[in-house]
Amino acid sequence: MTSTATSGTTSPEPRGPRSPGRPRSERAEKAIIEATLELLGEHGYAALAIEAIAAKAGVGKTTIYRRWPNKEELVLDALAATSVPLGELPGTSLRDDLIACVEYVRRSRGSRSTRLFPLMMLEGLNNPRLRERYETVVLEPRREVLRGVLRRGIEAGELPPDFDVDLGVALIVGPILYLTKVWNVPDDQLPDDVAARIVDSVLDGIRARR
Amino acid sequence: MTSTATSGTTSPEPRGPRSPGRPRSERAEKAIIEATLELLGEHGYAALAIEAIAAKAGVGKTTIYRRWPNKEELVLDALAATSVPLGELPGTSLRDDLIACVEYVRRSRGSRSTRLFPLMMLEGLNNPRLRERYETVVLEPRREVLRGVLRRGIEAGELPPDFDVDLGVALIVGPILYLTKVWNVPDDQLPDDVAARIVDSVLDGIRARR
Incomplete structure (x- = not known):
C-alpha cells in the first residue's frame, strides 16, 4: 500500500520514500488516519469528506493528497493500519x-x-x-x-x-x-x-x- | 411477534387477532413492510421515520401504530418476515x-x-x-x-x-x-x-x- 503514498500527489515537491527520520510527517499521518477512522465511524463512508478529515487532523488537504490519491485508498490504509x-x-x-x-x-x-x-x-x-x-x-x-x-x-x-x-x-x-x-x-x-x-x-x- | 401487533396502539377501535379474512388489512401490512425495508436500505435505521414509511406505503401513521408500537418492532418484524x-x-x-x-x-x-x-x-x-x-x-x-x-x-x-x-x-x-x-x-x-x-x-x- 505504500506504493500509493506518492502517487496522485498535487504537491510540486519531490518526495522520497517514507523514512523513520521524518517524525513530523509521521505524526501527521497518524493524525490523518485517526481522524479518518473517527469520522468514518461517525458519518459512514459516503458522507466522509477529505476536507473534514484534514480539519480534524489539523493538516492541509494537500498533506493528505500527497500520501493518498483519494478517499478510498485513505480509508483502506487506515483500516489496514488499525488492525x-x-x-x-x-x-x-x-x-x-x-x-x-x-x-x-x-x-x-x-x-x-x-x-x-x-x-x-x-x-x-x-x-x-x-x-x-x-x-x-x-x-x-x-x-x-x-x-x-x-x-x-x-x-x-x-x-x-x-x-x-x-x-x-x-x-x-x-x-x-x-x-x-x-x-x-x-x-x-x-x-x-x-x-x-x-x-x-x-x-x-x-x-x-x- | 404478533403479540406486539395490538400493543401500544393509538387507535380507539378494539382489534381482534389478525385473520385471513381481512385482505385489505393484509395488503396494507405488506405495503408497510415493503416500504420499511426499502427505506431502511436507502437511509439506514437512525434516519428511518414512521411518517416516511406511511407515505411510501400509502397508509396513515395510525395504521402502522395499530400494529407496531414503535419503529424498532416494525423493523424487526419486517426483517423477520422477509427472511x-x-x-x-x-x-x-x-x-x-x-x-x-x-x-x-x-x-x-x-x-x-x-x-x-x-x-x-x-x-x-x-x-x-x-x-x-x-x-x-x-x-x-x-x-x-x-x-x-x-x-x-x-x-x-x-x-x-x-x-x-x-x-x-x-x-x-x-x-x-x-x-x-x-x-x-x-x-x-x-x-x-x-x-x-x-x-x-x-x-x-x-x-x-x-
Missing part, C-alpha cells in the same frame, strides 16, 4: 499455529477495524469496487497468513495433499467469527478452549477421513 | 438435515434480510437493545431450528451426550457465512458440495474423537 497485529505464530505445530490464528480473530473482536467491518460490508453492497479493494488491502493479507499455515501443513504431511486450503480457512475462522461477530457471544461466555476445540474439530475430521 | 423460508427439513438423517441448514444459509445470501444484516450489525454497535432484539426476533428462531437438529442427533446417539450444541451451530453455519458474506465468494465459485463438505468435516471430527 490488531497478528504477531508471531508459535511455529511449534500445525495445531498451535491454527489455534493462534483463531485466538487472533477472537482477540480482534473489539478493535476499531473489526467494528468498522459491517460499515464496509454495507458500503460494499452499493460500491463493489470498494468491497473488492477492501478485500485485497485489509482482509486478504490476514487470510494469506492462515493459508500459509495450512500449506505448510500439507508440505509436512499433516494435511492431505489435496486439502482445500480455502475451505480450510473458512472452517477455521468461520466459527469464531460467527460466535464473536454474528452471535455476539460475550468473550467470558465462550469456552476458554474454544480456539482449540474449533481447530481440533477440523483436524480430527481430516484424520478420520484418512 | 428466506427455511422450508421443511428432509428428516432422513442428521447429516441430511445439517446439509439442508447449510444450503439454507447459502441460498439466503442475496435475500434482502441478509443484505440488511450488516446495517443491523452497524446500528447495533451504538444501540445494544436493538442488537439484542434483532438477535431474539430474527436470528435466534433460525438458530433454534439448527439446535433442534443437533439435539435430535444427541437423542439418536449420533452425537455424544455432552456435545456442545451452541459450538456445533457455529461449526456448521460459521464456515458458509464466512464464504458467502465475509469473503463474498460468488456462488458459482463455491464447490457444488460445499455444504456436504462442511457438515462432513464436523461429523467426521466427532466420529474420530469417539
Whole structure:
C-alpha cells in the first residue's frame, strides 16, 4: 500500500520514500488516519469528506493528497493500519499455529477495524469496487497468513495433499467469527478452549477421513 | 411477534387477532413492510421515520401504530418476515438435515434480510437493545431450528451426550457465512458440495474423537 503514498500527489515537491527520520510527517499521518477512522465511524463512508478529515487532523488537504490519491485508498490504509497485529505464530505445530490464528480473530473482536467491518460490508453492497479493494488491502493479507499455515501443513504431511486450503480457512475462522461477530457471544461466555476445540474439530475430521 | 401487533396502539377501535379474512388489512401490512425495508436500505435505521414509511406505503401513521408500537418492532418484524423460508427439513438423517441448514444459509445470501444484516450489525454497535432484539426476533428462531437438529442427533446417539450444541451451530453455519458474506465468494465459485463438505468435516471430527 505504500506504493500509493506518492502517487496522485498535487504537491510540486519531490518526495522520497517514507523514512523513520521524518517524525513530523509521521505524526501527521497518524493524525490523518485517526481522524479518518473517527469520522468514518461517525458519518459512514459516503458522507466522509477529505476536507473534514484534514480539519480534524489539523493538516492541509494537500498533506493528505500527497500520501493518498483519494478517499478510498485513505480509508483502506487506515483500516489496514488499525488492525490488531497478528504477531508471531508459535511455529511449534500445525495445531498451535491454527489455534493462534483463531485466538487472533477472537482477540480482534473489539478493535476499531473489526467494528468498522459491517460499515464496509454495507458500503460494499452499493460500491463493489470498494468491497473488492477492501478485500485485497485489509482482509486478504490476514487470510494469506492462515493459508500459509495450512500449506505448510500439507508440505509436512499433516494435511492431505489435496486439502482445500480455502475451505480450510473458512472452517477455521468461520466459527469464531460467527460466535464473536454474528452471535455476539460475550468473550467470558465462550469456552476458554474454544480456539482449540474449533481447530481440533477440523483436524480430527481430516484424520478420520484418512 | 404478533403479540406486539395490538400493543401500544393509538387507535380507539378494539382489534381482534389478525385473520385471513381481512385482505385489505393484509395488503396494507405488506405495503408497510415493503416500504420499511426499502427505506431502511436507502437511509439506514437512525434516519428511518414512521411518517416516511406511511407515505411510501400509502397508509396513515395510525395504521402502522395499530400494529407496531414503535419503529424498532416494525423493523424487526419486517426483517423477520422477509427472511428466506427455511422450508421443511428432509428428516432422513442428521447429516441430511445439517446439509439442508447449510444450503439454507447459502441460498439466503442475496435475500434482502441478509443484505440488511450488516446495517443491523452497524446500528447495533451504538444501540445494544436493538442488537439484542434483532438477535431474539430474527436470528435466534433460525438458530433454534439448527439446535433442534443437533439435539435430535444427541437423542439418536449420533452425537455424544455432552456435545456442545451452541459450538456445533457455529461449526456448521460459521464456515458458509464466512464464504458467502465475509469473503463474498460468488456462488458459482463455491464447490457444488460445499455444504456436504462442511457438515462432513464436523461429523467426521466427532466420529474420530469417539
